[in-house]
Amino acid sequence: MVWKGGKSTVVRAMLATAFTILIVSTPCGVAYAGVLTMGERGVWETYSSPSVRTFPHVVLITLDGASKLWVDRLIVNNTLPTLASLKAEGVELAVRIVDHQTVTDAGLACIESGYGPGITGVDQNYFASTTKKSVPDGLTTGERIKETYPTWKVGLVMPWTQGRVNVTSSVDSTLWNQKGETDYWFASENVTWSLSDPDVRRNSLDFFSALLTAGFVSSKVAEFISANKGDSFYIRAHFVEPDHAGHANSEAVSGRITPEYREALVACDRALKTIVDALEDAGIYDDTVILVTTDHGFFQGSHSGSPYPFGEDDVTTVWLVSNRAEVRNPLGWILQNDISPTCLALAGADPDSFTPAYSQTSHALAAWVPNETLREVTPPSIASVNYPSQTSVGESLSLTVTVTDASGVYSVILMYNYSTVGWRGLTLTKLNGTAFSGSVGPFNQEFTVYWYVKAVDGSISGNVAYYPADAKPVATPVRGAVPYWTLLPVAALVVAAVGSLLYLRRRKFGARRTGLEGHASPA
Numbered sequence: 001m002v003w004k005g006g007k008s009t010v011v012r013a014m015l016a017t018a019f020t021i022l023i024v025s026t027p028c029g030v031a032y033a034g035v036l037t038m039g040e041r042g043v044w045e046t047y048s049s050p051s052v053r054t055f056p057h058v059v060l061i062t063l064d065g066a067s068k069l070w071v072d073r074l075i076v077n078n079t080l081p082t083l084a085s086l087k088a089e090g091v092e093l094a095v096r097i098v099d100h101q102t103v104t105d106a107g108l109a110c111i112e113s114g115y116g117p118g119i120t121g122v123d124q125n126y127f128a129s130t131t132k133k134s135v136p137d138g139l140t141t142g143e144r145i146k147e148t149y150p151t152w153k154v155g156l157v158m159p160w161t162q163g164r165v166n167v168t169s170s171v172d173s174t175l176w177n178q179k180g181e182t183d184y185w186f187a188s189e190n191v192t193w194s195l196s197d198p199d200v201r202r203n204s205l206d207f208f209s210a211l212l213t214a215g216f217v218s219s220k221v222a223e224f225i226s227a228n229k230g231d232s233f234y235i236r237a238h239f240v241e242p243d244h245a246g247h248a249n250s251e252a253v254s255g256r257i258t259p260e261y262r263e264a265l266v267a268c269d270r271a272l273k274t275i276v277d278a279l280e281d282a283g284i285y286d287d288t289v290i291l292v293t294t295d296h297g298f299f300q301g302s303h304s305g306s307p308y309p310f311g312e313d314d315v316t317t318v319w320l321v322s323n324r325a326e327v328r329n330p331l332g333w334i335l336q337n338d339i340s341p342t343c344l345a346l347a348g349a350d351p352d353s354f355t356p357a358y359s360q361t362s363h364a365l366a367a368w369v370p371n372e373t374l375r376e377v378t379p380p381s382i383a384s385v386n387y388p389s390q391t392s393v394g395e396s397l398s399l400t401v402t403v404t405d406a407s408g409v410y411s412v413i414l415m416y417n418y419s420t421v422g423w424r425g426l427t428l429t430k431l432n433g434t435a436f437s438g439s440v441g442p443f444n445q446e447f448t449v450y451w452y453v454k455a456v457d458g459s460i461s462g463n464v465a466y467y468p469a470d471a472k473p474v475a476t477p478v479r480g481a482v483p484y485w486t487l488l489p490v491a492a493l494v495v496a497a498v499g500s501l502l503y504l505r506r507r508k509f510g511a512r513r514t515g516l517e518g519h520a521s522p523a
């Protein structure tokens with residue numbers, strides 16, 4: 001409670017109180033919420049299952065830290081013509097990161113194995129750590145393709161070091177265990193890292209971190225394609241530019257993409273063109289499925305945080321573009337865990353034949369839908385939200401939300417924003433089977449509190465429902481208020497003042513009338 005005396009404060013408080021009394025507190029708002037339609041982040045589409053086709057050539061490219069927001073916008077305005085053309089030919093899906101922190105190593109481990117940190121152990125970045133973690137032997141797409149088809153060629157091209165080089169101590173070993181099954185392995189350690197080497201001078205994105213440009217990485221992929229066009233193959237490559245630019249310059253400032261982040265995405269798109277051209281030159285493009293995706297998004301210059309649906313949407317919901325409509329699915333979105341089993345299915349391998357089973361986490365893509373019922377996609381049902389239409393200075397905003405879901409309710413979060421606080425989340429406390437409650441405040445001054453409720457179910461999909469259904473925030477005013485007892489003397493003074501005024505006016509008026517009457521009277 002903040003209550004300060006002083007003339008102007010008292011007057012303001014009186015006015016505010018009068019206003020409050022005038023409009024009187026209305027009863028609690030009770031409202032019924034619908035189900036969020038997720039738009040580009042995952043919408044149910046009219047869907048007819050395409051015949052599953054397999055491909056002798058599978059190409060998987062990741063753009064490090066390329067956010068869906070900016071990739072989508074630059075596809076629409078044709079700043080990324082290669083991605084635009086792949087998407088026009090095939091499909092774009094939203095990708096949810098659901099079981100790991102949104103960092104590179106955990107993302108690459110998930111993309112390449114289909115498993116979360118519970119199985120891979122890769123739960124964070126290990127570039128700079130003295131401990132190095134790798135996806136356990138045998139679990140990656142490349143290893144499983146090699147296990148299924150010994151004659152397939154497997155390639156991996158990475159922009160940073162998988163082994164120590166002389167200029168950096170940052171070494172990443174996430175995919176190290178697949179080296180034995182990889183026919184073509186090109187990474188930063190294959191370059192001299194001597195400044196006198198023209199290859200290094202031309203192709204290093206960051207000399208002291210031993211990072212190679214997307215252009216150089218793609219030229220190595222093109223060499224692999226040309227050399228192996230007569231064989232079936234799986235080639236995997238990673239471009240680092242967007243993450244590098246995002247950390248150095250942020251992805252956007254005041255809602256506009258930074259020139260550096262934009263150029264990074266453009267460089268990746270040009271590199272993709274090099275790979276598409278190599279496939280066409282080799283005469284195998286029509287038998288190739290290309291998948292392009294990212295390890296995590298970007299938001300306000302960073303990306304580390306909780307997974308979907310708890311972290312920032314621009315970080316936790318990413319994208320996948322493929323040149324083949326076969327990769328469409330009925331949901332419009334997949335989990336990052338689906339990418340590896342889908343690559344296997346596209347190559348003709350049966351994801352169900354591998355252990356540990358993917359069954360609980362990976363079956364969204366049309367290429368592999370062994371058990372649709374395991375993926376529950378129904379959002380929670382928000383039956384009611386009880387909240388006051390306004391609150392007062394010195395008081396809190398309290399809500400009670402009733403939520404049900406067949407998979408159980410994982411959490412109900414009140415997202416709120418007032419003054420200069422910025423958006424924050426408050427996990428509501430479970431009262432009984434379906435009711436959750438919590439409060440924000442008490443507030444120390446008048447302003448408007450903006451809020452919405454986010455309910456997350458207990459399924460692996462992390463289905464979300466919002467109140468209001470479109471997540472457009474509710475505005476709840478905090479009115480000025482003073483303790484009633486401080487108003488008693490003020491009210492008494494007002495009554496006394498008004499009373500005195502009326503009394504004086506009546507006396508004065510009465511006297512004048514008497515006077516006039518006197519003049520009017522004839523003598």
Ligand SMILES: [Zn+2]
Pocket residue numbers: 064065103104105243295296
């Ligand atoms: Zn990354």
